[in-house]
Amino acid sequence: MAEDVLMLNISAPVKFHKKTNRRPLSSAEKWAQVSQKINQTGQQHTHKQKLQTPRSPSQRSNNRDTEENGDRREKSAAKSPSKVKTFPKKAPEEHGDHGRPFIKTSSLFRNNPEIPDVLSPAVNQVKEKVFTSNTFEELNLHPHLVATLHKVLNVISMTSVQKKTIPVLMSGKDAVVRSQTGSGKTLAYGIPVVQFLQAMQPKVKASQPELVINTHCIYSFQPFTWIVPGVLMGGEKRKAEKARLRKGINVLISTPGRLVDHIKNTLSIAFSAVRWLILDEADRTLDLGFEKDLTVILNALNATGLARQNVLLSATLTEGLSRLASISMKEPVSIHVSEGSEDTVEACPQAAPQALSDSYAVPERLQQHVVVVPSKLHLVCLAAFILTKCKFEQRQKLIVFISSCEAVEFLLTLFTAVLCVKPSTTSTKHTSTSLNFYRLHGNMRQEERTEVFQEFSVCKTGILLCTDVAARGLDLPQVTWIVQYNPSVSAAEYVHRVGRTARIGAQGSSLLFLTPSETAFVDVLANHNIRSAAFEQEVRDRATVLQTDFENYVHANNESLQTAKSALQSFLRAYTTYPSSLKHIFHIRSLHLGHAAKSFGLRDAPQGLGISTRYRSTSALMHPLITSCRKGKRNDFELSYRTLCYCNCPENCQHGCAGEKPTAHTHSWQL
Numbered sequence: 001m002a003e004d005v006l007m008l009n010i011s012a013p014v015k016f017h018k019k020t021n022r023r024p025l026s027s028a029e030k031w032a033q034v035s036q037k038i039n040q041t042g043q044q045h046t047h048k049q050k051l052q053t054p055r056s057p058s059q060r061s062n063n064r065d066t067e068e069n070g071d072r073r074e075k076s077a078a079k080s081p082s083k084v085k086t087f088p089k090k091a092p093e094e095h096g097d098h099g100r101p102f103i104k105t106s107s108l109f110r111n112n113p114e115i116p117d118v119l120s121p122a123v124n125q126v127k128e129k130v131f132t133s134n135t136f137e138e139l140n141l142h143p144h145l146v147a148t149l150h151k152v153l154n155v156i157s158m159t160s161v162q163k164k165t166i167p168v169l170m171s172g173k174d175a176v177v178r179s180q181t182g183s184g185k186t187l188a189y190g191i192p193v194v195q196f197l198q199a200m201q202p203k204v205k206a207s208q209p210e211l212v213i214n215t216h217c218i219y220s221f222q223p224f225t226w227i228v229p230g231v232l233m234g235g236e237k238r239k240a241e242k243a244r245l246r247k248g249i250n251v252l253i254s255t256p257g258r259l260v261d262h263i264k265n266t267l268s269i270a271f272s273a274v275r276w277l278i279l280d281e282a283d284r285t286l287d288l289g290f291e292k293d294l295t296v297i298l299n300a301l302n303a304t305g306l307a308r309q310n311v312l313l314s315a316t317l318t319e320g321l322s323r324l325a326s327i328s329m330k331e332p333v334s335i336h337v338s339e340g341s342e343d344t345v346e347a348c349p350q351a352a353p354q355a356l357s358d359s360y361a362v363p364e365r366l367q368q369h370v371v372v373v374p375s376k377l378h379l380v381c382l383a384a385f386i387l388t389k390c391k392f393e394q395r396q397k398l399i400v401f402i403s404s405c406e407a408v409e410f411l412l413t414l415f416t417a418v419l420c421v422k423p424s425t426t427s428t429k430h431t432s433t434s435l436n437f438y439r440l441h442g443n444m445r446q447e448e449r450t451e452v453f454q455e456f457s458v459c460k461t462g463i464l465l466c467t468d469v470a471a472r473g474l475d476l477p478q479v480t481w482i483v484q485y486n487p488s489v490s491a492a493e494y495v496h497r498v499g500r501t502a503r504i505g506a507q508g509s510s511l512l513f514l515t516p517s518e519t520a521f522v523d524v525l526a527n528h529n530i531r532s533a534a535f536e537q538e539v540r541d542r543a544t545v546l547q548t549d550f551e552n553y554v555h556a557n558n559e560s561l562q563t564a565k566s567a568l569q570s571f572l573r574a575y576t577t578y579p580s581s582l583k584h585i586f587h588i589r590s591l592h593l594g595h596a597a598k599s600f601g602l603r604d605a606p607q608g609l610g611i612s613t614r615y616r617s618t619s620a621l622m623h624p625l626i627t628s629c630r631k632g633k634r635n636d637f638e639l640s641y642r643t644l645c646y647c648n649c650p651e652n653c654q655h656g657c658a659g660e661k662p663t664a665h666t667h668s669w670q671l
């Protein structure tokens with residue numbers, strides 16, 4: 001990376017602050033200054049010109065994007081925008097004009113791989129209608145149950161999956177149910193279960209628990225006081241859970257692992273009384289690790305010999321489920337909610353899952369986007385997107401998916417420190433940029449997770465940085481954007497992630513970050529009939545200002561430096577976990593370590609990464625990373641981005657898309 005070096009004198013801003021006796025400017029403020037300048041000088045210019053930092057006449061005379069030109073722009077942008085000072089290109093060991101050492105850092109815009117055109121393959125989008133005109137009164141339910149649906153849950157008409165599933169389950173049959181995310185699957189099984197429990201005679205006594213096991217939440221219906229739900233999940237104290245079981249519950253909600261734990265260690269579970277087994281997110285239970293747990297659970301249940309109703313549900317059930325269906329179900333009815341497909345198929349255990357195609361439905365009013373960004377620019381692009389949405393637009397609620405817990409923690413700390421402006425103590429004006437960051441990942445205590453979930457549920461605007469713990473099943477209201485900062489490990493997980501928005505008929509958008517070498521993932525998604533649209537973008541000058549702030553923060557002390565390094569390591573580790581079917585797209589060898597390091601605020605590829613004692617297995621992977629370093633390909637970014645927009649909802653599209661073919665729109669990120 002020797003030729004890819006930018007000299008920055010980071011001590012200059014400190015001098016400037018002392019002289020003026022002002023507090024240091026945050027990135028957001030620096031950007032605001034840049035934007036203001038741009039607005040003042042560039043009102044009548046073209047869109048592209050508007051977004052560029054004003055240049056000297058000599059610079060303006062040469063608009064060609066030569067390397068030298070690029071260098072000059074980056075150098076000037078890396079300084080405080082109000083006091084632009086350029087430095088001649090010097091050897092890394094040289095010193096600044098006051099004897100202060102220059103910091104060596106690689107340029108953001110050089111040696112990036114070429115950005116290929118992302119051609120979105122033709123996709124025959126699977127569509128599912130969310131609502132029907134039918135009401136719950138038609139179902140012969142207990143009047144209290146219907147009243148609770150209306151008054152407590154504000155639910156009047158049935159969704160398609162509810163209309164198809166509730167009668168099947170009330171007739172006592174097993175079912176395999178697939179319908180899109182946010183279409184009301186929980187009530188599709190919750191209502192029959194509550195109807196069943198309220199009708200039982202004699203009423204269940206707390207000391208003789210009837211169990212309904214599922215892996216998802218079920219609503220507590222207030223009028224039926226004898227219906228007592230209880231939850232078992234990792235992260236809670238086992239003793240408290242045992243006590244809860246002993247008191248008596250008749251709806252047991254549990255994760256597979258925790259239930260197995262109790263099967264092996266707790267005597268308080270009366271499996272002989274189990275009447276229902278519901279596996280929500282059933283395809284997930286087949287994932288590595290869970291299948292073994294599930295076998296233990298099924299064996300424990302089957303040992304009782306009692307008849308039981310079984311239900312499997314997910315938005316992404318595929319034929320891979322046949323094994324599970326054959327061991328756990330009796331002649332299940334396959335319910336597949338999608339327009340033009342066989343709606344409800346009576347089937348034998350083997351046939352039912354085969355009736356499910358590989359095409360996943362996504363919510364009709366979801367607009368999906370892909371942005372191709374070189375690794376080096378990932379961090380600033382994410383920051384730019386967050387600032388644009390949450391600072392310049394109102395009521396934006398974002399969920400950002402990140403591949404590891406450490407990276408979530410790192411980005412939370414970095415963004416809070418660099419992007420969130422603290423209120424000025426000298427001014428009465430509240431200058432705080434209202435960026436509310438939250439985080440959710442598997443290394444948090446259960447109580448903490450619940451707290452964050454509740455806070456983010458009720459907040460009007462905010463950014464949730466999370467891992468895939470938030471990808472499935474969570475019903476968070478009014479989420480406007482799903483950002484996949486690191487791509488999901490499968491098309492199914494993509495569907496669940498984007499399904500956290502555009503729920504129950506609402507509008508929503510998603511943005512998938514890919515590096516140039518990962519663009520083939522778009523084809524993988526298209527194979528499952530998932531349609532995406534391309535973004536292109538540029539953020540040259542302001543991106544460099546921001547990147548410098550990130551790097552300064554990370555390199556300010558040893559602690560933040562180590563945190564960044566371990567976040568990078570965790571990202572690399574996560575990158576090795578893509579399934580072999582996707583390794584041709586997401587292979588650790590095609591990652592450029594130096595560029596990936598940049599996206600963690602590190603100035604260069606960390607030297608000692610491979611010697612880490614904690615992640616010895618990763619160290620072996622470092623060598624190919626360094627040797628696979630790609631050099632020399634220059635990347636020209638545009639200052640605006642174009643969207644190729646395929647709208648699933650032509651009637652709601654602000655761009656006027658017909659929905660049939662992609663339409664190009666030009667946008668700008670207001671940095």
Ligand SMILES: Nc1ncnc2c1ncn2[C@@H]1O[C@H](COP(=O)(O)OP(=O)(O)OP(=O)(O)O)[C@@H](O)[C@H]1O
Nearest residue numbers: 155157158159181182183184185186187473475504
């Ligand atoms: N008939 C209905 N009318 C209005 N709202 C409903 C109806 N049924 C369910 N809802 C609401 O829709 C939201 C989504 O429901 P739910 O979480 O059950 O979806 P899901 O299909 O299980 O999604 P996922 O696959 O993501 O888990 C919830 O807030 C729920 O209260």
